[in-house]
Amino acid sequence: MAASDGEMASDNQSGAPRGWPANEPPRSTQDWSRFAESDREAGFEIGENFQRFSQRNDAFNRAWWDEAVMSPLVAAFYGAHLDPKPRKADGFTQWDYALLNSAWSVARDFAARGRQTGRREGFLDPFQSFLPQSENQVELPSIEETTARIKQVAKFLGADMVGITEYDERWVYTHSAEIGSTREAKPNDLDGQFNSVIVLAHGMDFDLVRTYPAALAAAATGREYSREAAIVSSLASFIRALGYEAVGSSNDSAITIPYAIKAGMGEYGRNQMVITEEFGPRVRFSKVFTGLQLVYDKPKKFGVRQFCEICTKCADNCPPRALPKGPPREAGPNRSNIVGVTKWSADCEKCFTYWTKINVDCAICMRVCPFNKDYSKWIWRLARRLMGTSWRRLMLSIDDRFDFNRRRLPKDWWRLTMTDSKP
């Protein structure tokens, strides 16, 4: 075990206040200058003092071992799927929790299947494949055709969007975390000779997201985790059946957002999310690490950065005020932020503590974002275009004036079909 793991453990036992920055040192000393050009294209600002991130320091894991995030409410939050405690409040009834827990059930089954061996697939460890990698490597057509076929298969298996970027070790967690009650650091299980990262996007249900925060709304998140697990494992199995290395991953193994941006999914927003043209921020990502050589996508820009510079809706509407209102900065508020990247960073201690208070996850910052619209409608496609031009201030004031993304009552979601079927 690395010395720094021991340091973290004793830090925990002493109960001493924990400073920032406190990330693990990089495991690899390789030269990252080969990414300079694509970083510039993607708008990444990475300083000399960059350090890779240990997953043990994210707010979910700190809730198990760090008093700054721990509280008696944490156990109730994590146990809510087994003991949901429904109540009369709209959005928190037995119907709502039933939908929430059923939507999460496939992801939870995947996460539970490795428990005996200390693995939590999709969250702390990558997905294991039941299919062996074929010993016969298929003869590949041109790199362009191979890429097109992989994308076609990803869509066939259920991905809403797919993009590809170069494997970049900077975003791979230095360490994962043990399942145990102090979440000790353990070696990251992601192992292989990777060349490419295939990023898959999974659009979230528009009507359900409009009801955030509520147990009902959180079903929109759960459904995508379940879909991610199934789709990404299937795509990894497909590549392995061709005789090439492939590992499916959801929240585990690496920070997803930088890969998604470089894979052309969209732009980074103040609300800490990749904002896509297709779904706005209302989208989740999974990824496959593979040995295949593929054609890489280019980052896509459509004016999100400039819009976020004049908008603070996500920050204004965040109940615990966890989101930044100022310009991007290099230092984040605490040890749950990566060191050495200039960007908008959230105070995730505040965010997660709020979740434990409401006993369910939140995504108000996703719901209220003016980019969160139903782009199957031409009017919103037009609005999105204008938001990327010098009309952005007008578009923001129209959005404010009509409050398009105000919360919908959860009980109205249950009536949607009845309303839709009326003549």
Ligand code: B12
């Ligand atoms: C842990 C985690 C959280 C935790 C804690 C985060 C933390 N810092 O400790 C909390 C509880 C805050 C959380 C909340 C939410 N999350 Co979250 N989260 C993650 C997770 C699993 C790990 C991210 C991580 O390692 N953060 C630790 C460090 C790196 O944080 P950081 O320095 O502050 O960096 C953040 C961003 O600045 C960005 N980032 C990191 N490095 C770089 C580098 C560059 C160059 C750039 C531009 C950005 C960037 O990614 C980090 C996201 O936390 C990711 C999945 C994954 N593996 O990436 C999902 C993920 C980021 N979450 C997601 C979502 C949607 C949410 C929520 C809306 C909840 C929900 N109901 O869905 C809220 C939004 C809160 C917010 N505004 O930040 C999505 C984002 C999808 C998108 N459209 O971009 C992800 C990718 C999960 C997924 N399966 O799609 N999350």
Ligand code: SF4
């Ligand atoms: S998820 Fe909720 S608490 Fe967290 S940053 Fe977004 S609005 Fe704030």
Ligand code: SF4
């Ligand atoms: S709410 Fe406004 S500031 Fe926040 S991400 Fe959306 S556009 Fe950017």
